[in-house]
Amino acid sequence: MASSLIAIVAGVGPGTGASVARKFSKTYPVVLLARKPENYEGLAKEINSHGGKAIGISTDVSDVTSLKNAVDTIKKEFGNHVGAAAAIFNASGPFMRKPFLEIPPEVFQSSLAVSATGGVLFSQSFLPLLLNGVKLNSDHPPSLIFTGATASVKSNAQMASFSTGKWALRALSQSLAKEFGPQGVHVAHAIIDGVIDIPRTKEWLKDMPPEAKLSADGIANDYWWLHTQPKTNFTWEIDLRPAVEKW
């Protein structure tokens, strides 16, 4: 029944999400969730043309109905009894690094809608499929992995529109780890502490050696490692940073 186990990745831009999707697509059909088709179309095509299977679904993780549609689409594609081997929440809302009093309230609300509420809705949508994965005896414990950041554990001046959502997401992941670990689902949280080497950051840290940035493929490897931990040895949280990072 391995064919009915899938991996779901929310938040697939050109960085971590895409690397994670590629990595997990070597073993599972992957479902790519992003608000805009242009964020998953190229990646789905790439995976499908390299012998994997991927479908993309336009989804707003902060919207209950949108997520219900995503689950329906998945069931149409993979069957009503589909199980998830992995569900990875890599989405982040918009935020502003500015003096607190200059940030419009809507920025906080949008950021919390994705990072906090989005994390909740994503988990409520896909935990039933992960629990199906447990019943289907997946080779590795079904895994629910959340992408965090430095701002998940440290809340700096002018960063509150980012950190509030990220702390909330970390709280969610810890609570779910305690509730669903005993049910066989591995819930984990990764603190990405540094700049990820993606096209958008090409011009950053130019005076530093190339290894001053995190590798997105390296993050994907680490998520895969978390996924393959047996249920005797679950890690809830890892931090990841370049060797040269100041911290």
Add this chain to the structure above:
Amino acid sequence: MASSLIAIVAGVGPGTGASVARKFSKTYPVVLLARKPENYEGLAKEINSHGGKAIGISTDVSDVTSLKNAVDTIKKEFGNHVGAAAAIFNASGPFMRKPFLEIPPEVFQSSLAVSATGGVLFSQSFLPLLLNGVKLNSDHPPSLIFTGATASVKSNAQMASFSTGKWALRALSQSLAKEFGPQGVHVAHAIIDGVIDIPRTKEWLKDMPPEAKLSADGIANDYWWLHTQPKTNFTWEIDLRPAVEKW
């Protein structure tokens, strides 16, 4: 100009909020914010009849317009140049302690709307008044104090609809402490770790000695202590628990 310095307390039920309001009313006129008049009317009457000054304003801290109205009402009452000596955010949203998959998404949304967004909107509304308090040379550094809970630092199974908001609020308070401390505003966060001795908890911990519960007046004393710290010695965070508490 001391007469133009006020204290604002959001979330005044029969517990911590009321004790805090009573304590600060010995020095400042207090503004009581609660959604329903029945939550502040008795307290306002009590304070006014004991030689203090209190006004109550029906306010939903999760609503920008409602908070704007509150600020307008305050300015009508205390003048456009009113300063705040203290603003205390003691509100909490509704939550459910239940298996995660049985909690309606609206519960998470309401909880985050008060604890996270509410904390943000309250701060954006009253930090300008606290900064006015700095200019007015208040005797003690104007203080913005947030009430947290055990769930602000520990996210237990089935508690995510409470902890997500509380972690977000703690992140907010830490970021604001770093940004507004240098501007003279003392931002603090209190982790209330235990059952508070209020009418609603009368039947709780009945097999324990009376001192197994936190005193709400004691919490108010500690908030006052935080308020009186000089700007050479600011505390961002305190925890508070009964001596007999298991932790």
Add this chain to the structure above:
Amino acid sequence: MASSLIAIVAGVGPGTGASVARKFSKTYPVVLLARKPENYEGLAKEINSHGGKAIGISTDVSDVTSLKNAVDTIKKEFGNHVGAAAAIFNASGPFMRKPFLEIPPEVFQSSLAVSATGGVLFSQSFLPLLLNGVKLNSDHPPSLIFTGATASVKSNAQMASFSTGKWALRALSQSLAKEFGPQGVHVAHAIIDGVIDIPRTKEWLKDMPPEAKLSADGIANDYWWLHTQPKTNFTWEIDLRPAVEKW
């Protein structure tokens, strides 16, 4: 029987320890512990000439025998049934801020001998007196307070010879808080996060305003506040830093 309640302060140099001793001497006879008489003689004289009572005892907190002698001396002076209202551990070992491989092992050993072992021995010596204080119905719960630092919660490069002892001391204080809280002793830990304004630091932060340094008297006030918390409302940990501190 209030006369048989004393306060003990270990680590009385010209900074925090002296301020704490002065503050507590307004209510209790104080015992000043330091390795060298020159560290307590002037202070004892000052307190005694201002209407308080102080005795100094040359004590090495890392040495069991030396602490036994101190306890004996105290009992000779204040009676066998003397109780302690407060015992404050403010001692720190020597350390070096240098590349790890250039620090002689003895530096680590001396630092741990004072901060870690010293904290243990001090606590084992004076907890019996604090428990006596509980029996003697001291007005405020007898308090065992430890002075920590930024390095108690953050271990920076080249700081390990300081942080190892400070983290150990914090662990000690947390364990003791949990064990002795229910027995009526208030155990607390203070994270001093910044430069204290004492003669030795006169030349530091000269380009900053005077309030960029912590006031030692302010710290003493905060320790006194911790001491006066009732047993319904114990704080285990506070942080203290100047408003302008970067953190």
Add this chain to the structure above:
Amino acid sequence: MASSLIAIVAGVGPGTGASVARKFSKTYPVVLLARKPENYEGLAKEINSHGGKAIGISTDVSDVTSLKNAVDTIKKEFGNHVGAAAAIFNASGPFMRKPFLEIPPEVFQSSLAVSATGGVLFSQSFLPLLLNGVKLNSDHPPSLIFTGATASVKSNAQMASFSTGKWALRALSQSLAKEFGPQGVHVAHAIIDGVIDIPRTKEWLKDMPPEAKLSADGIANDYWWLHTQPKTNFTWEIDLRPAVEKW
């Protein structure tokens, strides 16, 4: 030059240390450090007879001279320019879970001598070899890994003789991660949060399913995973616990 890269494991009893040594022996000659030969002889024989290479050296990690002898022995065996690909500190001192006032001071001292001072001396002894490993271009960044416990982050009542050393060790690992990461050495700390399934714990948790205990081989796999992380993606800390663990 791969032949001149070795792995060193301190604290090899029948549990984690042995599993880690077996795992790393598949790639590197391993040096087994333990106070008593009976703790490494069987393991060394087993590794040598299975195609690996292992030598044991009787070593007291709390003793500078003993560690110097160990380094000398290693250089005699593997050459003066030997590099270390990994050094794993898995030693723990003795401790007592008892009321604080009933624990002899020597227990604290012995515990700190191994966990805190031992960690320091081990690191000072083998970091030069790990830095050699960097120069020798080891396939994976040379790794210094410390074994922690629940008591590394939580200090319960009656556990201070264990937690003081473990918190100190965690502080050490964090400081070294920051100092030696930029020099190419990967310093990591593992929080083992649960009972490890070893002969000594056979009778523990008998009413629980077998997966209620951590697998020692699983821990070894995770240490190997840490070791293989590239220098763009270093993890400082992981926690490890059985899926069913209450936490």
